[in-house]
Amino acid sequence: MGSYHLPVWGHITLLVLTILAFAPQLYFLVRKQDSGPISIVYILLNLVVATEQFAVSYFFAIYPTNTKCLICPTYRGIFSHTPLDAGDWLNFAHFLTVFILWLIMYISSFAPSD
Numbered sequence: 495m496g497s498y499h500l501p502v503w504g505h506i507t508l509l510v511l512t513i514l515a516f517a518p519q520l521y522f523l524v525r526k527q528d529s530g531p532i533s534i535v536y537i538l539l540n541l542v543v544a545t546e547q548f549a550v551s552y553f554f555a556i557y558p559t560n561t562k563c564l565i566c567p568t569y570r571g572i573f574s575h576t577p578l579d580a581g582d583w584l585n586f587a588h589f590l591t592v593f594i595l596w597l598i599m600y601i602s603s604f605a606p607s608d
Contacts, residue, residue, distance in 0.1 A: 505584035509591060516595045523602035534603055541596040548593040555586050 500508075522528050 500581060502580050502584065505581050505588070509584065509588050512588060512591060513595070516599070520595070520599060520602070523599055529603040532599075532603070534600075537596065537600045537603055541593075541600050544589075544593040544596045548589045551586050551589040555582075 519532060522531065
């Protein structure tokens with residue numbers, strides 16, 4: 495099985511599309527201060543998943559596959575290249591963006607309505 499490498503413009507396009515996917519709900523939560531259409535539990539559970547994905551990607555970006563990892567010495571890593579290239583850093587930025595957007599949604603859902 496060969497590996498598939500998305501070009502940098504593809505990573506950037508997917509990152510922009512992710513942000514655009516969150517835009518309508520963030521608009522209602524921040525501008526309208528209306529959290530009625532979406533469940534707080536749903537936001538919380540998605541925030542938990544995004545936190546876990548970001549934490550794992552952060553760990554493997556800081557401890558790349560060519561160093562001795564004490565926790566998991568046989569794991570090859572979730573990133574494609576050693577050292578990390580632009581596509582790997584854009585993957586990491588995608589995990590960070592999703593985490594931040596879910597965090598904003600979670601905090602905004604508790605904003606007091608007028």
